[in-house]
Amino acid sequence: xxxxxxxxxxxxxxxxxxxxxxxxxxxxxxxxxxxxxxxxxxxxxxxxxxxxxxxxxxxxxxxxxxxxxxxxxxxxxxxxxxxxxxxxxxxxxxxxxxxxxxxxxxxxxxxxxxxxxxxxxxxxxxxxxxxxxxxxxxxxxxxxxxxxxxxxxxxxxxxxxxxxxxxxxxxxxxxxxxxxxxxxxxxxxxxxxxxxxxxxxxxxxxxxxxxxxxxxxxxxxxxxxxxxxxxxxxxxxxxxxxxxxxxxxxxxxxxxxxxxxxxxxxxxxxxxxxxxxxxxxxxxxxxxxxxxxxxxxxxxxxxxxxxxxxxxxxxxxxxxxxxxxxxxxxxxxxxxxxxxxxxxxxxxxxxxxxxxxxxx
Amino acid sequence: xxxxxxxxxxxxxxxxxxxxxxxxxxxxxxxxxxxxxxxxxxxxxxxxxxxxxxxxxxxxxxxxxxxxxxxxxxxxxxxxxxxxxxxxxxxxxxxxxxxxxxxxxxxxxxxxxxxxxxxxxxxxxxxxxxxxxxxxxxxxxxxxxxxxxxxxxxxxxxxxxxxxxxxxxxxxxxxxxxxxxxxxxxxxxxxxxxxxxxxxxxxxxxxxxxxxxxxxxxxxxxxxxxxxxxxxxxxxxxxxxxxxxxxxxxxxxxxxxxxxxxxxxxxxxxxxxxxxxxxxxxxxxxxxxxxxxxxxxxxxxxxxxxxxxxxxxxxxxxxxxxxxxxxxxxxxxxxxxxxxxxxxxxxxxxxxxxxxxxxx
Numbered sequence: 001x002x003x004x005x006x007x008x009x010x011x012x013x014x015x016x017x018x019x020x021x022x023x024x025x026x027x028x029x030x031x032x033x034x035x036x037x038x039x040x041x042x043x044x045x046x047x048x049x050x051x052x053x054x055x056x057x058x059x060x061x062x063x064x065x066x067x068x069x070x071x072x073x074x075x076x077x078x079x080x081x082x083x084x085x086x087x088x089x090x091x092x093x094x095x096x097x098x099x100x101x102x103x104x105x106x107x108x109x110x111x112x113x114x115x116x117x118x119x120x121x122x123x124x125x126x127x128x129x130x131x132x133x134x135x136x137x138x139x140x141x142x143x144x145x146x147x148x149x150x151x152x153x154x155x156x157x158x159x160x161x162x163x164x165x166x167x168x169x170x171x172x173x174x175x176x177x178x179x180x181x182x183x184x185x186x187x188x189x190x191x192x193x194x195x196x197x198x199x200x201x202x203x204x205x206x207x208x209x210x211x212x213x214x215x216x217x218x219x220x221x222x223x224x225x226x227x228x229x230x231x232x233x234x235x236x237x238x239x240x241x242x243x244x245x246x247x248x249x250x251x252x253x254x255x256x257x258x259x260x261x262x263x264x265x266x267x268x269x270x271x272x273x274x275x276x277x278x279x280x281x282x283x284x285x286x287x288x289x290x291x292x293x294x295x296x297x298x299x300x301x302x303x304x305x306x307x308x309x310x311x312x313x314x315x316x317x318x319x320x321x322x323x324x325x326x327x328x329x330x331x332x333x334x335x336x337x338x339x340x341x342x343x344x345x346x347x348x349x350x351x352x353x354x355x356x357x358x359x360x
Numbered sequence: 361x362x363x364x365x366x367x368x369x370x371x372x373x374x375x376x377x378x379x380x381x382x383x384x385x386x387x388x389x390x391x392x393x394x395x396x397x398x399x400x401x402x403x404x405x406x407x408x409x410x411x412x413x414x415x416x417x418x419x420x421x422x423x424x425x426x427x428x429x430x431x432x433x434x435x436x437x438x439x440x441x442x443x444x445x446x447x448x449x450x451x452x453x454x455x456x457x458x459x460x461x462x463x464x465x466x467x468x469x470x471x472x473x474x475x476x477x478x479x480x481x482x483x484x485x486x487x488x489x490x491x492x493x494x495x496x497x498x499x500x501x502x503x504x505x506x507x508x509x510x511x512x513x514x515x516x517x518x519x520x521x522x523x524x525x526x527x528x529x530x531x532x533x534x535x536x537x538x539x540x541x542x543x544x545x546x547x548x549x550x551x552x553x554x555x556x557x558x559x560x561x562x563x564x565x566x567x568x569x570x571x572x573x574x575x576x577x578x579x580x581x582x583x584x585x586x587x588x589x590x591x592x593x594x595x596x597x598x599x600x601x602x603x604x605x606x607x608x609x610x611x612x613x614x615x616x617x618x619x620x621x622x623x624x625x626x627x628x629x630x631x632x633x634x635x636x637x638x639x640x641x642x643x644x645x646x647x648x649x650x651x652x653x654x655x656x657x658x659x660x661x662x663x664x665x666x667x668x669x670x671x672x673x674x675x676x677x678x679x680x681x682x683x684x685x686x687x688x689x690x691x692x693x694x695x696x697x698x699x700x701x702x703x704x705x706x707x708x709x710x711x712x713x714x715x716x717x718x719x720x
Contacts, residue, residue: 079556114552142617154551157559191514191602192474196439199517199599223606227614239559240603242551243596246583247604251611254587257502262639269639276636279622279629 005035006327007104008320009095013042013073015110016310019050022110025316027058030065033324037064039104042091044069070094074111076309080118092116096123099302106303106323110311116304117155117297124302127332129339132156133299134167134238135306136174137245143229149175150189150226150234153295154242161204164188164235165212166339168205170298171233172215173338177329184232187221189240194220201237214342256284296322301332365395366687367464368680369455373402373433375470376670379410382470385676387418390425393684397424399464402451404429430454434471436669440478452476456483459662466663466683470671476664477515477657484662487692489699492516493659494527494598495666496534497605503589509535510549510586510594513655514602521564524548524595525572526699528565530658531593532575533698537689544592547581549600554580561597574702616644656682661692 012022019042026038040047047067072090074083087093092111098104100123109116117133126133134152141148151167152159159167168186175184188206190198195206197220209217218231223244226234236244259280263273297304303326307319372382379402386398400407407427432450434443447453452471458464460483469476477493486493494512501508511527512519519527528546535544548566550558555566557580569577578591583604586594596604619640623633657664663686667679 077554079554140614142614144621157551189603191517191599191606194437194439223603223608224610224613226607227610236603239551240600243549243583243600244603244607246551247586247607248583248611250584250587251608252615253584254500254502255612255615259640261504263636265639272635272639275632276623276639279625279632279636280619 004328005037006033006106006324007037007039008323008327009039009041009068009098009104009107010320011042011091011095011107011109011111012040012047013070013091014112014116014309015307015316016076018042019047021311021313022316023047023050023054024058025313025320026065027054027060028313028317029320029324030060031058032321036324037066038320039066039068039095039098041068041070041095041098042073043071068094068098074115076112078112078115080112080114083112083115084118084122087115093119093123096120096302096304099304100124105327106305108305108307108316108319108323110307110309110316110319112309113154113306116306120297120300120302120304124300124304126299127301127336127339129342130166130170130299130335132159132163132166133297134170135295136171136298137241137295139227139248141227141229146229146232147179148226148229148231148234149179150236150241150244151298152236152238152241153245154238155297156238158239159201159237161201161208164201164205164237165208166299168209168215168217168233168235169212169338169342170335171235173335174296174298174326174331175232177331177334178325179232181232183216185216185218185230186233186235187218187226187231189226189234189236189244190220190222192220193222205235212342214338296326298331299335301336303327303331364688365397366393366466366684367397367399368683368687369399369401369428369458369464369467370680371402371451371455371467371469371471372400372407373430373451374472374476374669375667375676376436378402379407381671381673382676383407383410383414384418385673385680386425387414387420388673388677389680389684390420391418392681396684397426398680399426399428399455399458401428401430401455401458402433403431428454428458434475436472438472438475440472440474443472443475444478444482447475453479453483456480456662456664459664460484465687466665468665468667468676468679468683470667470669470676470679472669473514473666476666480657480660480662480664484660484664486659487661487696487699489702490526490530490659490695492519492523492526493657494530495655496531496658497601497655499587499608501587501589506589506592507539508586508589508591508594509539510596510601510604511658512596512598512601513605514598515657516598518599519561519597521561521568524561524565524597525568526659528569528575528577528593528595529572529698529702530695531595533695534656534658534686534691535592537691537694538685539592541592543576545576545578545590546593546595547578547586547591549586549594549596549604550580550582552580553582565595572702574698656686658691659695661696663687663691 070091072087074090095107135155136151137153139148175181305323430451432447434450455467495515496511497513499508535541665683
């Protein structure tokens with residue numbers, strides 16, 4: 001079976017490094033996928049010149065790279081409102097427009113998260129039945145073969161119970177389609193596991209999830225248990241999830257630096273360090289955030305992958321590959337179908353409730 | 361200068377292990393502090409017998425240990441309301457009553473956190489001007505010589521801006537008195553550092569803190585930066601703080617297990633592990649949660665230290681020592697004085713505002 005052709009629009013100017021990281025990453029992924037076409041969006045003069053440079057080392061079929069000029073660029077510290085209002089020809093906006101117009105099936109950007117979310121939401125709109133898009137991120141677990149996905153990690157604050165419920169639906173679809181997990185196990189992040197724990201939103205979301213038979217809801221989970229490999233999906237408000245995500249990064253970095261310090265103490269510890277290093281490298285590779293690059297926006301009528309701003313070549317390539325996977329699996333369409341199905345069931349249940357109320 | 365005598369009421373039945381961990385820890389601390397008297401609260405028969413057993417190994421001045429009978433015990437999974445209603449003679453409740461009656465200057469318990477907080481709040485009441493007590497916890501940072509304190513880590517959900525402001529005041533007093541930090545640097549935990557980031561509560565709390573000159577407020581901080589040693593105090597809502605606390609525990613444990621796995625792979629990695637182990641032990645000791653045991657309740661008219669439920673002897677001893685330190689430093693009185701001062705200033709400011717409004 002021939003693979004279907006995939007076109008992805010890449011914001012080539014975004015992120016902390018821009019074209020010098022994004023172009024080699026793009027060429028690397030093109031070499032791996034013969035059915036892939038990339039539209040590199042940004043300053044045409046800069047991109048043409050730099051592309052020539054990188055293609056010397058890494059020659060690629062010219063027909064599979066298109067440069068699309070965009071005269072503006074969203075700054076990393078620009079406010080979403082500002083970007084939306086005054087950067088209508090930014091590389092970020094044009095890349096998302098290409099998805100809206102059906103020219104590309106997905107877009108990838110390492111740019112300003114807030115601006116990217118605001119732009120994507122404005123241009124693509126949310127899936128009917130979904131109030132707010134979320135950012136979903138991937139984590140390692142103690143089980144080498146299993147990752148965990150958590151959402152929302154920063155798109156929304158003050159999520160209601162209904163929002164949390166919608167996050168659970170979207171993540172279930174993603175985990176079963178992209179990660180091939182049958183009946184992904186969904187937990188709600190809380191500060192205890194008893195029914196009375198937490199805030200109103202979390203308790204009410206739990207009730208909604210218990211009623212939704214299509215979701216394999218397993219109850220509350222606390223922060224110390226999310227990496228144990230039991231959960232496929234952890235659902236939470238974006239403020240809470242962003243703090244959890246960044247605290248995780250902070251602790252991992254703290255421990256890494258303390259390990260280094262410990263091995264640098266004296267000549268004996270340095271020798272021990274030399275011997276231990278290859279083993280610790282396996283570990284660092286395992287928890288390497290670059291492996292998990294490509295938090296995606298979920299809930300939009302189109303695929304938008306957000307790469308780390310500080311992504312290196314490998315990390316940005318991973319983000320493009322996540323986009324390819326989501327295109328192959330038709331994620332937005334599947335979420336849309338699932339939501340429609342769930343809404344039908346819930347309105348049928350309501351009708352039945354109403355009817356039985358009339359009868360009784 | 362002779363040290364002042366200190367009496368501490370210990371809930372000797374609380375925690376996952378009860379007397380077999382708590383009694384040896386108590387004896388250890390008694391041996392260290394000649395001015396200390398401990399009241400061990402719990403089942404008299406059990407405590408008398410076990411105390412005899414442990415004192416064989418660790419003989420102590422009998423006059424400095426008092427056993428106070430309590431006929432009930434709060435279970436680890438009991439609801440706070442249930443404990444408050446039907447366990448009026450529990451070891452936890454009696455220990456707190458002793459503080460209320462002025463017999464003891466502080467109490468320490470490893471029991472059920474929710475029940476302990478509800479009981480402490482009911483019996484001791486909050487300091488005037490403080491709406492809600494908080495739980496404050498201590499963390500290591502990359503700077504070996506510096507710890508960081510974070511609150512609230514689980515007593516309150518849905519904290520308002522005013523609550524967050526009060527948390528900042530209380531923690532500032534604690535850090536300057538107990539940790540001897542001059543002008544402790546206070547940050548608000550948020551999902552970004554720009555003014556527009558976060559939720560309404562955090563943004564409003566930031567405004568309140570900017571106006572309070574007595575507090576060294578340094579702005580927003582993100583989860584990845586809290587361990588870098590810049591912050592003395594990190595303020596957040598209890599839901600967010602509890603997730604951050606437990607996620608930190610979870611990541612540290614995950615990395616520890618992955619390191620073990622990496623060194624157990626084959627004969628070569630095992631040898632490397634043997635050599636690296638002494639160095640890694642320094643690290644494990646450094647991030648050992650037992651060193652940081654004794655999250656305390658803050659904001660009550662009395663000192664209540666909460667030990668980990670699963671605390672070992674060393675950890676429980678640390679919790680008693682935190683209580684001693686807080687008694688020596690008169691923490692509740694100092695917070696009370698500071699709050700009174702701040703309320704005076706803010707009401708004076710309000711009066712001035714009103715006056716100038718009248719004049720203009």
